[in-house]
Amino acid sequence: MIKLTINRKTYETDVDPNTPLLWVLRDTIGLVGTKYGCGVAQCGACVVHLNGEAVRSCVTKLSRVAEQQVTTIEGLSENNDHPLQKAWMELDVSQCGYCQAGQIMSAAVLLRENANPTDEDIDNALEGNICRCGTYLRIQKAIHLAAEIQRKS
Amino acid sequence: MQIFTVKRKFYPHYTKSLLVLTVIVGAIAILTSGFRLNSSMETEGGENPIKRDSVASVAAFMKVYTVLMSPRCMNCHPAGDIPLQGDDGHLHTMSPKRGKDGHGLYAMKCNNCHQPTNTPGLNTPPGNPKWALPPSEMKMVFQGKTARELALQIRDYNRNGHKNKQQLLAHARDTLVKAGWHMGEGRAAPPLSYSAFVKAWDTWIEKGLYAPAK
Numbered sequence: 001m002i003k004l005t006i007n008r009k010t011y012e013t014d015v016d017p018n019t020p021l022l023w024v025l026r027d028t029i030g031l032v033g034t035k036y037g038c039g040v041a042q043c044g045a046c047v048v049h050l051n052g053e054a055v056r057s058c059v060t061k062l063s064r065v066a067e068q069q070v071t072t073i074e075g076l077s078e079n080n081d082h083p084l085q086k087a088w089m090e091l092d093v094s095q096c097g098y099c100q101a102g103q104i105m106s107a108a109v110l111l112r113e114n115a116n117p118t119d120e121d122i123d124n125a126l127e128g129n130i131c132r133c134g135t136y137l138r139i140q141k142a143i144h145l146a147a148e149i150q151r152k153s
Numbered sequence: 154m155q156i157f158t159v160k161r162k163f164y165p166h167y168t169k170s171l172l173v174l175t176v177i178v179g180a181i182a183i184l185t186s187g188f189r190l191n192s193s194m195e196t197e198g199g200e201n202p203i204k205r206d207s208v209a210s211v212a213a214f215m216k217v218y219t220v221l222m223s224p225r226c227m228n229c230h231p232a233g234d235i236p237l238q239g240d241d242g243h244l245h246t247m248s249p250k251r252g253k254d255g256h257g258l259y260a261m262k263c264n265n266c267h268q269p270t271n272t273p274g275l276n277t278p279p280g281n282p283k284w285a286l287p288p289s290e291m292k293m294v295f296q297g298k299t300a301r302e303l304a305l306q307i308r309d310y311n312r313n314g315h316k317n318k319q320q321l322l323a324h325a326r327d328t329l330v331k332a333g334w335h336m337g338e339g340r341a342a343p344p345l346s347y348s349a350f351v352k353a354w355d356t357w358i359e360k361g362l363y364a365p366a367k
Contacts, residue, residue, distance in 0.1 A: 040277045041266040042246065054260035059272045106260035113259055125259035128247040128266075 002066045006031065007075025017063035021055075022046045024062050025072060033073040033101050037130070044129030047102040048072045054109045073101035076108060083153065084108055087146035095133035103129045107143050116147055192310040194318040194362060210360035216353035218300045220343045225333035229286055230295035236286055237296070240341045255286040271337040279340070281332040287314065304357075304364035318358060325354045 001012050006029065015024055020039075025031045025048070034057055037045030041056040048057045049071040050064070076082045084104050087093075094100045103126065110117055110125035117125070122143050131139070220226060228237040234251040235244050249261040257263045267284040271277075287293040291314060295303060306312045307321070316324060324330060334347045343350065357363075 040274065041272070042276070047260065047265075053262065054265050056266050059266065059268060059278060061268065064268065109260040121259070124248075124250050125261060128249070128261050 002062055004062075004065050004068060004070060006070045007072060008069075013062075015062060017061060017066070019062045020058050021048070021060045021062055021065055021070070022057035025057060025070075031072050031074050035098055035101060037099065037102075042128075042130075043099070044102040044106060044126075045099050047105040047129070049105060049109070052109075052112070054106050071105075073105060076104065082108065083146040083149040084111065084142070086149055087142040091138055091142045091145060093135055093138040093142045095135055099129060099131045099133075103131065103139055107139075107146070110143065111147060111150060115150060117143065192315070192317050194308065194310075204359060205361035207361060207363040210357050210363035211365050213353045213356035213360065214304050214363070214365060215300060216345060217350065217357055218303060220333075220345050220350050220353075221295050221303060222298075223333075223343045224341065225336055225343045226330075227295045230293055231286075232294050232296040234289070242296075251286045251289055251292075253289050255288040257285075271335065273338070275339045277337070279332070279335075279337040281329050283327075283329040284332075285329075299367055300365045301367050304362070308362040308364070318362075321358055322355060325351050 001014050002017060003010060003012050005011075006025070011029060013024065013028055015028055022034060022036060025034050026036070034048055035045040036058060037043035039058045041059045044056070046056050046058040047054050049055070049069075050060065051069050052071075077085060082104075084107050088100070088104065106126050106129050107122075110121065114121055119140060122140050126139065126143075221230075224237070224240050224242050228239075228242060228245075231237050233244075235248050236251075237243065238245040247261070249263065250258050252258045252262075257265070263284045263286070264282075267278045268280040269282045270280045272280060291312065293306070293312070293314060298306065310317060313321070331347065333343055336342065345353065
């Protein structure tokens with residue numbers, strides 16, 4: 001049995017330790033906010049946090065997260081009130097929405113490490129998150145707004 | 154009867170001689186002690202001039218050079234701050250950046266995608282627990298270097314990650330170096346087998362770390 005903490009709740013599972021975390025989240029535990037986009041760590045739709053760092057859950061084995069802290073989009077905040085979530089709603093960033101959980105989780109790491117990111121910082125942090133609808137400019141604007149919300153709060 | 158006491162001037166004269174003798178002996182002891190700096194390129198037991206062989210050393214390095222300039226090594230020793238990727242050495246997709254410590258930036262850190270082991274399948278990230286580039290303050294670039302330039306760089310303590318001779322020998326046994334031969338599906342192996350590479354590496358070092366003429 002493998003024990004892991006997801007969004008501050010502890011789970012035990014007997015799933016094969018080589019199973020990618022993405023499928024444990026979606027199929028075993030039922031947290032479907034994290035998406036499957038490519039399965040080879042090339043799109044960023046599956047980004048979650050492992051001990052605060054972004055990882056791509058489609059290639060991260062369950063064994064790597066045993067006894068560790070995982071945070072998914074569902075657990076980013078208690079009441080959907082993370083500065084990024086507020087900014088995303090205010091600017092209506094999403095089109096289809098499929099990539100957005102991964103975008104937000106990657107942006108959350110950026111804002112934790114850099115409270116006042118430049119456009120170049122945003123590019124460096126989010127370059128691995130692909131949006132087929134092309135909402136990149138709104139994502140960039142929303143991150144700037146989230147940084148401002150974060151500074152004021 | 155009057156008794157005369159004669160004070161012998163023994164101590165000043167012999168003390169001076171004793172001091173001089175002590176300094177001389179001490180100097181000889183220090184010079185022959187064989188102490189060495191951590192940056193030394195000598196092996197334990199001192200440099201043996203018989204072991205140095207410039208021809209053999211350079212020939213060995215030319216074999217080492219073919220491996221270091223192959224994608225499995227050079228991809229993580231790029232000239233710029235984006236790693237290279239694939240057998241054609243194109244810029245790594247998604248442009249991850251080196252960062253100050255060589256481990257990437259923000260949500261694009263190396264081990265965000267590169268796991269402790271290879272991910273199975275084509276076009277998936279190869280893995281190793283130490284996956285990273287050299288740090289920005291000592292980039293240890295291979296890309297674009299001639300054989301001479303690379304040999305001089307690798308044997309230079311101030312440019313090779315502060316490795317002395319023993320540490321250079323050990324580096325070929327490092328897990329991340331070995332990962333070049335556990336490259337995962339769809340990637341070409343280095344031009345020498347691992348054992349042949351280590352033999353050439355050791356020979357280059359033990360025969361004197363000579364740099365080729367060009």
